[in-house]
Amino acid sequence: MQANQTAKGFARGFAVSVLPILPILPILLAQGGCSSDVNPVKAAYIGAGYGPRDVAAPDFVEASRRKGVDYMPVGTDAPKRADRPRTAESRKALEAELEGARNRNEARGRAAGSAGSQANSPADSPAKSPAKPSAE
Numbered sequence: 001m002q003a004n005q006t007a008k009g010f011a012r013g014f015a016v017s018v019l020p021i022l023p024i025l026p027i028l029l030a031q032g033g034c035s036s037d038v039n040p041v042k043a044a045y046i047g048a049g050y051g052p053r054d055v056a057a058p059d060f061v062e063a064s065r066r067k068g069v070d071y072m073p074v075g076t077d078a079p080k081r082a083d084r085p086r087t088a089e090s091r092k093a094l095e096a097e098l099e100g101a102r103n104r105n106e107a108r109g110r111a112a113g114s115a116g117s118q119a120n121s122p123a124d125s126p127a128k129s130p131a132k133p134s135a136e
Contacts (some may be wrong), residue, residue, distance in 0.1 A: 045051045
């Protein structure tokens with residue numbers, strides 16, 4: 001019995017809170033639709049001078065845009081590529097070429113590293129300070 005009274009109380013409270021909104025609901029929905037591009041209320045606001053103004057793009061923007069760009073419609077397949085995928089033989093040849101280039105680069109790096117370490121190694125004997133000039 002307690003649950004039934006709670007449900008009735010909720011329904012009564014809901015009806016009381018929603019009923020005053022119903023007459024103005026269409027107006028609220030029309031105002032909420034101002035964000036779309038095809039809204040007569042938005043068009044009226046813009047026409048009256050209250051909405052955002054159209055701003056022409058600067059010349060450098062217009063110049064950087066591509067002319068005559070056609071976008072592929074949704075639901076159509078992309079055109080076939082002129083390039084064919086690599087065969088297994090060409091892929092292995094490319095891998096071998098890249099591995100050879102990597103090995104050459106690693107060898108050059110080791111050679112440069114060893115040359116740098118030899119150039120920066122300290123001499124066998126410590127550096128001697130220059131002789132002080134005698135005051136004669």
